[in-house]
Amino acid sequence: MQWQGQALTPLNPDTAFNGYICANVVHALAQLGVFQHLTAERTLDVPSFCATNTLDTAVFRALVRAAGSFGYLDVHGDRVQATALSEDVARALGFFTWGVGGYHDIFANAAPVARGDRRFRVDLERDEAMVALGSAQADTALMRHILDEEIAGIDFRTLVDLGAGVSERISRLVKDRPGSRGIGIDISRPATVLAHETVARHGLSGTVQPVCADVLDILFKDHQVDGGDEADVVMSFMFLHDLLADPGRREEVIPRLRKSFPEARVFLLADTTIRPRTEGEDSRLPVFSSGFELAHALMGVPIHTREEYERLFERGGMHLRRTVPFGAPYTYLFVLEAS
Numbered sequence: 001m002q003w004q005g006q007a008l009t010p011l012n013p014d015t016a017f018n019g020y021i022c023a024n025v026v027h028a029l030a031q032l033g034v035f036q037h038l039t040a041e042r043t044l045d046v047p048s049f050c051a052t053n054t055l056d057t058a059v060f061r062a063l064v065r066a067a068g069s070f071g072y073l074d075v076h077g078d079r080v081q082a083t084a085l086s087e088d089v090a091r092a093l094g095f096f097t098w099g100v101g102g103y104h105d106i107f108a109n110a111a112p113v114a115r116g117d118r119r120f121r122v123d124l125e126r127d128e129a130m131v132a133l134g135s136a137q138a139d140t141a142l143m144r145h146i147l148d149e150e151i152a153g154i155d156f157r158t159l160v161d162l163g164a165g166v167s168e169r170i171s172r173l174v175k176d177r178p179g180s181r182g183i184g185i186d187i188s189r190p191a192t193v194l195a196h197e198t199v200a201r202h203g204l205s206g207t208v209q210p211v212c213a214d215v216l217d218i219l220f221k222d223h224q225v226d227g228g229d230e231a232d233v234v235m236s237f238m239f240l241h242d243l244l245a246d247p248g249r250r251e252e253v254i255p256r257l258r259k260s261f262p263e264a265r266v267f268l269l270a271d272t273t274i275r276p277r278t279e280g281e282d283s284r285l286p287v288f289s290s291g292f293e294l295a296h297a298l299m300g301v302p303i304h305t306r307e308e309y310e311r312l313f314e315r316g317g318m319h320l321r322r323t324v325p326f327g328a329p330y331t332y333l334f335v336l337e338a339s
């Protein structure tokens with residue numbers, strides 16, 4: 001099986017507790033640039049790394065020591081090197097940014113949420129910028145080559161990305177296609193601020209336009225985004241379930257997408273689905289699925305199976321050209337034509 005993971009269940013309490021601490025340590029080291037440094041330099045000297053990055057040496061030493069005990073770093077005094085695991089984790093960093101950086105408050109408040117004492121979006125938030133950053137990291141490490149292959153055969157001049165996060169993906173695709181332009185739409189202000197930085201970094205200011213807007217307003221309240229009516233390809237990644245969250249409007253989302261982007265011939269819609277459970281299930285779990293499913297339950301956002309998505313597209317009048325496994329566990333890219 002393509003997404004067979006390596007986490008042996010049942011997770012005994014020792015593994016579970018250490019996994020929790022380890023995930024926080026990995027996220028901290030990633031934020032501090034340790035993995036990037038080791039990829040470039042092979043070795044890290046603790047005092048000089050702390051001096052260069054203005055870090056508290058005692059705290060940094062404790063983080064490095066913890067990472068050493070989890071097998072993520074090879075630590076000899078002040079000299080730190082990568083291990084085989086640190087190379088594996090570099091590919092999976094997006095999941096840590098997403099889970100620890102983006103959803104720590106949601107997971108930590110599971111009991112108050114279960115009691116009804118706290119509610120997502122009322123007095124409980126995720127860190128939207130971290131969620132968007134984690135998705136961008138996962139894209140770079142696991143998904144971009146699959147999308148590149150798919151989009152190579154598609155003609156476009158105006159590309160729209162819905163729930164675009166930091167607009168990394170749309171910037172890259174537009175840069176690779178001279179003469180094209182892009183619009184990256186996201187509801188989050190912090191993500192849109194980061195998106196402007198992404199666009200400037202790629203030298204695409206004026207060619208890719210980050211827009212802070214609610215896609216539901218575009219679909220259901222006729223909110224217009226400049227240039228949106230010219231889109232010939234519409235994409236959305238890891239965002240479709242947000243659009244489908246309200247069961248009362250769910251069936252309308254696909255027809256409204258077609259109506260709001262009347263020139264679009266191709267829709268590239270990717271999302272993570274519910275991990276199928278089978279009888280006599282294998283006792284190993286992959287990264288991400290358990291967190292994705294629990295986080296959305298705590299936020300009250302329904303998620304869907306692959307088959308549910310495929311039926312929804314068909315009922316909404318789109319033709320499914322193909323369903324492509326998309327890097328992260330139980331995540332698919334649906335290649336659709338407006339029929």
Ligand SMILES: C[S@@+](CC[C@H](N)C(=O)[O-])C[C@H]1O[C@@H](n2cnc3c(N)ncnc32)[C@H](O)[C@@H]1O
Nearest residue numbers: 132135136163164165186187188214215237238
């Ligand atoms: C999981 S992130 C995915 C980001 C990006 N598509 C990627 O794959 O890297 C989902 C994004 O959807 C955005 N979002 C959620 N609800 C939205 C809405 N109603 N309208 C626009 N964006 C929304 C969030 O702010 C977040 O950036």
